[in-house]
Amino acid sequence: MLFGVADFVPPLMEYVRRYHAKLVFNSNLVKVDGNKKIAYFENKGNDGTVTLEAKPFDMLHVTPSQVAPDFLRNSPLADAGGFCKVNEKTLQHTDYPNVFSLGDACSSPNTKTATAARKQIVVVAENLLAAKEDRELTAFYDGYGACPLTVENGKVILAEFGFGGKLLPTFPLDPTVPRKLNWFLKTTVFPWIYWNGMLKGKEWFACPGKLR
Ligand SMILES: Cc1cc2nc3c(=O)[nH]c(=O)nc-3n(C[C@H](O)[C@H](O)[C@H](O)COP(=O)(O)OP(=O)(O)OC[C@H]3O[C@@H](n4cnc5c(N)ncnc54)[C@H](O)[C@@H]3O)c2cc1C
Known part of the structure; x- marks a missing residue:
């Protein structure tokens, strides 16, 4: 597909x-x-x-297969596919409750992107604290991921979606339309958020859903 x-x-x-x-x-x-x-x-x-x-070929653009690292694949934490076996909503390991996982290494069936990890971080942070204090885990991850698809010079389709392909657009605009605004976000805003927010442990916009 x-x-x-x-x-x-x-x-x-x-x-x-x-x-x-x-x-x-x-x-x-x-x-x-x-x-x-x-x-x-x-x-x-x-x-x-x-x-x-x-x-x-004149130019070859290759992306590697998505696999978990060996140290995880060969550990009891892994599922059959080699990824860290978590509950896809709470991101808590299904066998080891004191283990949480996020990002490319975790088994949650979302697109493996930094945008997904960004939304997962806040869920793991809240649930980790709750588990530590013997409280119920209430923060949940909805499968959010975003793929900025550059379709032409100056235009990007910002594909934002969650589990089951549910569309989760940030802005009240038709997400299937290629836009200059998305190009601006991808080339200017997202790098700023990445360098000044994510890498410094700051988060202003992502907050987890609540199970109740
Ligand atoms: C070509 C390409 C383009 C992409 N474009 C985008 C994009 O536009 N937008 C987007 O949101 N996402 C994009 N992604 C995906 C994004 O890069 C990943 O989803 C994100 O980096 C995952 O973060 P992570 O921290 O889970 O894993 P990683 O970034 O892979 O970090 C894992 C770290 O663990 C280290 N490590 C591995 N083994 C060990 C060990 N045994 N001991 C200690 N350290 C270890 C690795 O060296 C690495 O630094 C892209 C990925 C690729 C490959």
Whole structure:
């Protein structure tokens, strides 16, 4: 699938058409010959057969698979996929109540982004204090994550959504529309929040939901 949340697929497909981009699914990059500029892909056919394809490239943009680090994957904290096994709402470990997890290493089924970690931090902080003081855990995470999708120079679709693909836009605007405002947020506002807020442990806007 082009994007995991259905509402954002039509505007993205519009750009795929406009750029004459060719979408190829079920194709996995397995080797790169940097000197010859050739990338090798394993392609999976409908009947399950796998074939190796060599493609020349001018520029290659690769993202690695999302996996948990070995020290976590090989520990009792991990779920079957290797991530730290938490309750997706409270972010408390399901077997070890004195353990909480957030960010890319945790098993919560949200998009693994810094924007998600930013919302998870406040939930973990509140629930950790509650657990320490033997209080009920009331702060919950709604699965929020945001992907600023740059679709053209000067325009970004700000895809904000939670568990189950529920749209969670910050602003009262149609979130599927590419906007200059989102470009400004991505290039100017978000870096400022990152450097001056997140990395210094300050948070002005994210607050956790309450279970009751
Ligand atoms: C190319 C790319 C683009 C991205 N763009 C965006 C974006 O635009 N917006 C967005 O919100 N998110 C984006 N992300 C995702 C974002 O970077 C991650 O979700 C975020 O960094 C997760 O934070 P984290 O603290 O959970 O993990 P990390 O940032 O991975 O931090 C984990 C740290 O643990 C350290 N570590 C690992 N093993 C050990 C060990 N054994 N002992 C001690 N330390 C250890 C690592 O070195 C690392 O510093 C992007 C990611 C990539 C790869």
